[in-house]
Amino acid sequence: MRLSPFVMTHTEQVLREVLQFAAPADGVISRYFREHAKLGMRERGAIAETVYTILRNRLVYNHLSESGTGSQMRRLVLLGLADIYGIDALGGITEEEKVWLDHVMKIDRSRLPKKMQANLPDWLYDRLVRQYGEDETFRLAKVLNTPAPLDLRVNTLKTKREEALKVLKEVPVDCEATPYASSGIRLRKKIALQNMPLFKEGGVEVQDEGSQLLAQIVGAKRGEMVVDFCAGAGGKTLALGTAMRNTGRLYAFDVSDKRLAKMKPRLARSGLSNVHPIQIAHERDVRIKRLAGKSDRVLVDSPCSGLGTLRRNPDLKWRQTPETIVEMAEKQQAILESAARLVKPGGRLVYATCSLLEDENEKIVSGFLAKDERFVLVPMQKVLKEGKVDLETGDFLKLLPHRHQTDGFFAAVFERVK
Numbered sequence: 001m002r003l004s005p006f007v008m009t010h011t012e013q014v015l016r017e018v019l020q021f022a023a024p025a026d027g028v029i030s031r032y033f034r035e036h037a038k039l040g041m042r043e044r045g046a047i048a049e050t051v052y053t054i055l056r057n058r059l060v061y062n063h064l065s066e067s068g069t070g071s072q073m074r075r076l077v078l079l080g081l082a083d084i085y086g087i088d089a090l091g092g093i094t095e096e097e098k099v100w101l102d103h104v105m106k107i108d109r110s111r112l113p114k115k116m117q118a119n120l121p122d123w124l125y126d127r128l129v130r131q132y133g134e135d136e137t138f139r140l141a142k143v144l145n146t147p148a149p150l151d152l153r154v155n156t157l158k159t160k161r162e163e164a165l166k167v168l169k170e171v172p173v174d175c176e177a178t179p180y181a182s183s184g185i186r187l188r189k190k191i192a193l194q195n196m197p198l199f200k201e202g203g204v205e206v207q208d209e210g211s212q213l214l215a216q217i218v219g220a221k222r223g224e225m226v227v228d229f230c231a232g233a234g235g236k237t238l239a240l241g242t243a244m245r246n247t248g249r250l251y252a253f254d255v256s257d258k259r260l261a262k263m264k265p266r267l268a269r270s271g272l273s274n275v276h277p278i279q280i281a282h283e284r285d286v287r288i289k290r291l292a293g294k295s296d297r298v299l300v301d302s303p304c305s306g307l308g309t310l311r312r313n314p315d316l317k318w319r320q321t322p323e324t325i326v327e328m329a330e331k332q333q334a335i336l337e338s339a340a341r342l343v344k345p346g347g348r349l350v351y352a353t354c355s356l357l358e359d360e361n362e363k364i365v366s367g368f369l370a371k372d373e374r375f376v377l378v379p380m381q382k383v384l385k386e387g388k389v390d391l392e393t394g395d396f397l398k399l400l401p402h403r404h405q406t407d408g409f410f411a412a413v414f415e416r417v418k
């Protein structure tokens, strides 16, 4: 594929805006495409992939772009494009740029300092090293800096995993069953899923295997009253509703009406009728009170730094700071404490994040247990055994991309014993 010079110009413009980190990269890119409606699918793909590649490799690219001439933005774009498509695919570059690229692309990046190769901000790298040690942090960072596969969850109200696999393989789509989640399918190559009847008719939804497992460990059953406290666009709500076999009552709370609105078409496709989406003003909203002490299961899929999802959202590592983590932790503690009031005696509360940091995970759990003595921790080993999941991650669910090929997730399960 030979890239026209105007792909480079557009990529530079998008990158300039994305690197201000004033808004999420995916939002900036979508808006740019809306404003430049004439851009074709291929160009859009190349622009987005290049911007994401630059975000993933920012420290190494900043270092490599110290040499060369012209604007740094252009040099970053040239590096991104050359890494993805090769130097010969770049149309409209000057002789000088070609000589420079030939030189920098020969540099052995494995000899650069490990911290630079990890392409993480200093504060994050240091925290991960404290938690996981340098070798594991390095392996984790390498995988966090690669694109994620596309995982699907089969809606077992409509079809079976084997059936869905058969339909996909007939297309043909290169895919396989996920190793841990019971309804997951992993695609080795991304496809235009939106046009497939299997998707349009609600047979499958896009969902990372880790996210599927989180819903699975909630253990929601037929006829129960279940609350998805931070339901967002309903990724886990849909999985919970299916686990309940479309019976009982499933409340889907969120503070964001925009996110809840995105759940609507997904709910329609899924065929679920046991879900009640409710917008709340905050975690202590009076509308929650009438459910106090009545719920069998409450899931708190908490707002978090999202650092476990860097494969999909590489801008997050540059947008989060130690200060935003402190703010998050305060919010997480408040939401968990409030959601706990809904659980009935004998019921379960699940706290989950897609963060890799103890400040948002283990520390929130210990703070909660110290404050609310009605709850005890249910060891994850027991929970996973109950759910027939063949996985061992200690007292908590701790999923890591380099170990489990999922996004990074954390979860703790509590039982109300008083």
Ligand SMILES: C[S@@+](CC[C@H](N)C(=O)[O-])C[C@H]1O[C@@H](n2cnc3c(N)ncnc32)[C@H](O)[C@@H]1O
Binding pocket: 211, 229, 230, 231, 232, 233, 234, 235, 236, 237, 253, 254, 255, 256, 259, 280, 282, 283, 301, 302, 303, 304, 335
């Ligand atoms: C990690 S996302 C949820 C993702 C969703 N569960 C899914 O599986 O797709 C966290 C959600 O918490 C919501 N949120 C933030 N503050 C909240 C609060 N005080 N109470 C309830 N939800 C809140 C956000 O709007 C966001 O949708």
